[in-house]
Amino acid sequence: MMSIKRIALIISIITFFIFAIITTWIYSQLEGSLPLLEGKINVYGLTSEANIARDEQGISTITANNREDIAVATGFVHAQERFFQMDLFRKNSAGELASLFGSVALDYDKSHRLHNFRQRAIDIVKHLPDQERSLLTAYTKGVNAGLRALKSPPFEYLLLQQAPAQWREEDSILVIMSMYLDLQYGQGEREQSLAALYKMLEKDVFAFLNPSGSQWDAPIDNTEHNEEFSPPSLPISTWPNLSTIAKSSRPTSNIKTTKKYHPEEIPGSNNWVISGSISSTGSAIIANDMHLRLSVPNTWYRTSFSYPLNTQQIDITGLTLPGTPLMVTGSNGNIAWGFTNSYGDWSDVIILETNEDKTQYLTPQGYKPFTMQRHMIAVKGEKSKEYIVKETIWGPVINEKADGTLLAYRWVAHDRQAVNLYAQALEYTKTAKQALTIAAKSGIPQQNFVVGDSSGNIGWTIMGPIPQKSSSFGELPQSWANGNYTWKGYLAAENYPKVLNPEQQRIWTANSRVVGGEMYKYLGNGGYALGARSKQIKQRLFAKERFSEKDLLAIALDDEALFLKPWRDFIINSILNKENLEENSQLLEVSKILLADDTLTASIDSVAYRIVRNFRLQLRDNVFSHLEKHLTSTDKSFDLSTISHQLETPLWQLINVQPDNFIIPNQNWQQLFTNTLRQVVTKMTQNQPLSAATWGQQNTSNIRHPLSAGVPLIGNWLDMPKVPLSGDSYMPRVQGRSFGASQRMIVSPGHEKTGIMQVPTSQSGHPWSPYYQKGHKNWQEGLPSSFLPGETKYQLTLTNY
Known part of the structure; x- marks a missing residue:
């Protein structure tokens, strides 16, 4: 019989070889998913030769003898460098992400299947003019050629244990539909929120909370002072609803609150x-x-x-x-x-007038039956799920209110x-x-x-x-x-x-x-x-x-906080009075910090900016929290974030006039201001002195790959370094932790050599790429990078069959 030592040795050797084989295979798959940078390759769809030159940062220059061949080469390089990103774009708008990620994406897919974008994209392609269709066909051929030319699929599919599907012409339309979803409301969320406000509040209160203009307006035709855009007067009514406040009120002086500020980042x-x-x-x-x-x-x-x-x-x-x-x-x-x-x-949200059993809806031509769109949603690891969407002549049914009213949606993106x-x-x-x-x-x-x-x-x-x-x-x-x-x-x-x-x-x-x-x-x-x-x-x-x-x-790159300077003055003049300073040593420190910062910029080392910025947001949340709670409990479609930008004008009027008819539970205006500032300071000084609570500490970048959160072991390998960032929402240098300038371009036509272009992350999404992260530091630090590509370092020639 073999000794235990010999058996253990054999098992160790076998384990080592298995590990080595798996490691070698993974390595070969990762290396094989890198794009071709040099040499020659035959590409189906070209009418003649095309050239892809890349500089040190991977910025490409595509040269060809006609526009269709440019499209083929562009599709080729996009697929080689960015196919997984493209796949996410098309699956996002088509409501097909569950096929990649499983049931966790099912509800998200349903919200996008409402729009039937894949069928709409197919229809758009059929009706494109010949020249545009030809360009799209050429691009599609290039994408599929680029995908085939990879020795192994993009590395993301290895992690997901999936295979990429070929590109189709309508997929390019779906990519643009994803931009519609990103840049506009996909289900009339703002309009539904305004409807909830209008229904639940007095007319003067609604008008006050929905101003058509503000003191910050700066139109290019000098209409900022036109009467139609003037902020409305303060309401006469007592508001919010007294009975609701009585039932749900809690002192907002509770400085242990962990409520997050409503986001102010909009595409x-x-x-x-x-x-x-x-x-x-x-x-x-x-x-x-x-x-x-x-x-x-x-x-x-x-x-x-x-x-x-x-x-x-x-x-x-x-x-x-x-x-x-x-x-x-x-x-x-x-x-x-x-x-x-x-x-x-x-877009417009439409109130549907239906018959008793809601099988028909009223139109100018009489009652019509709903059209039922049947969708089968593929779900990774599970059986496909059926989903039915009600359609009208105007668009899909997007919501059923608590009283049974159905809402439909008319949107440009559907045409x-x-x-x-x-x-x-x-x-x-x-x-x-x-x-x-x-x-x-x-x-x-x-x-x-x-x-x-x-x-x-x-x-x-x-x-x-x-x-x-x-x-x-x-x-x-x-x-x-x-x-x-x-x-x-x-x-x-x-x-x-x-x-x-x-x-x-x-x-x-x-x-x-x-x-x-x-x-x-x-x-x-x-x-x-x-x-x-x-x-x-x-x-x-x-x-x-x-x-x-x-x-x-x-x-x-201007990060001066002109918008917040009046708020800084408000804190100094209305809260940091002698009585408060004598009672609270923290507020005394706040006073010293604010008085010492005359410029107030969203720089990474500014404590003053963080105090003022967070005070404004916390005060807005405190002022409107009971109104928000009342509305969301009454109407689930209400979302304060959809109207948060327009609340600045009524908020500023309220805190400066401090009207008696606005109900603040358990405290007066002055107490509310002081308690809010204490909340902010308490949050900022958890486990650290106030002097260490800089804006950069809070505004630290968190720019991640879509898969890094799901695969923690490789997250740091895929993500950008976490660094403090200057800038914020209400200044030219817009910058949040994972939101901000996706590019900065300054160029004078005919003078491109002196132009500037800054782009975050890099050209490649592959961590083994020789230019992964190159250019990111210039974007991060605001350094003037060249608009034009640099000297050619890699050259790839595409030839026709």
Whole structure:
């Protein structure tokens, strides 16, 4: 018989070999999922040779003999570098994430299956013009060729134990539908919340909490002082509801509360453009930073296209969106353009009038039966789940209220006009005026489109379809049964609101209201951001008579808290009085910190900024907490975060007037202010002195790969380093822990060599890539990185069969 030692040795050797085999296989799979960087490869779909040159950061320059081959090569490189990201985009809007992640994503998928986006995407593809369809077909061939050329699937599929599915033409449409879901309300959440407010509160209270404007408005047409946008007066009624307060009240002086502040991060952006008459280059200069959730890899893929078109050579540099073939934003030497989310009114919630058993709903043509859409949702590791969606002639049923009322949703994203590839024409457009017309004909989620050209002209319009409505719908759900409310198609391009070469030589947008008057009537209000960023950008743009690219970068990185300075003064003047300072040593320290900080910036070492910022949010929560509790207990569709930006104006009026008819349980206004500041300080000084509680400590980056949370052992390997970040929501330098500028671009058409581009994370989502994380530090620290790709380090040639 073998000895125990010999048996143990044999087992150890076998175990070692098994471990070595598994390790070698995993290593080969990870290495095999890296993109091809050099050499030659045959690619189906090309009509001639294409070249992909990459610099040290992996920024690509794609050269080909025609635009379709550019699309093939773009699809190829996107698939090689970003296929998992593309897969998440398409599955997100199609409601198919449970096929990757299992039942944990089932409810999320159901919320998106409401929109039937896959079928809508197939329909859109069928109706694209031939030239756009040809571009999409070429891109799709490139994606599938790039996926096949990998020696092993992208590493994420190894972790998920899944196989990637091939790309289809409609998947590119689904990627853009994901942007609709990210940038707009998918189920009319804001409109439903306003309806709850309107139903439960007196009319004067509702008007007070839903102002159409504020002191922070900074539209480009100088309509900030128009009467229609003036904040309403304080309510006369006693509010919130007294009986509800009596039942649910608790002293807000409880400083042990752990309630989190309502988030103030909304998908948005800043952009501005100056004319050639005030620029250092003589051309216009445009600046753009798009604010999105930040993850690994970054949303955008940096590239340049170079190809002949008729008698001209097209050379364009900027950002592409993996999953789509177009340049999203950039410069072609003649024009440069950028976007901010528009927050116009692009959807409507409809109150349905139904028969008794709710099998039919009333339309202007009489009662109609609901259409039932049957969906089978694939769930990883389980049987597929059936899901039924009720459809109307206007859109899907999105909610059933407590009283049995059904709500439907009319949304631009449901129509063929929602997506097209017409924006490809921007690649060869030469003037700002021409670009405004192209923008008005393009199908994307509606954006503030800002453009400048090499002759110094500048302009603004809305890019994306604008619905024509039968009347002014307002912001509340309505019944469409009698025909008074309806959409009458889409606005013609020649009727789009636009501004070209304003006298002020400057244009700026930042998700707040951009225009008033007749132009505003086309846009409506879909939940504009507070205008604090717009106002600060405007102020900086009028502080000088001439600007360079670096001057505009300084504005993009501006973290001075102009918006919060009145709040700092309020704390000093209304709370830090002699009596409070004598009773509380912590408040004495607060006083010293605030009085010593005159500038108040969201810098990483600022304690004063963190105090003032958190005080404002905590006070807002304390002031409106009982109202919120009452509304959410009465109507589950109410979500305070959908209207949190508009609460700044009524909050500021309340705390300065301190009216007796506003009910604060168990305390007066002065007690509320003092208790709130104590709450903030108590939270900041848990296990540390107040002097150590800096803004950077709270605002530490947390930019993660989508899978890192589910695979803890490799999380640190995939995620970006955690570092303190300056900036916040109400200043040009928008920056949260995992939210902020997904890019910063400053470029003057015709002067791209002196342009600036900063992008977080890196070009690659693969941790073994030679350029993983390269460029991230420049974004993090605000260093002026080059707009154009650098010297070629890797060169890959794609050849046709």
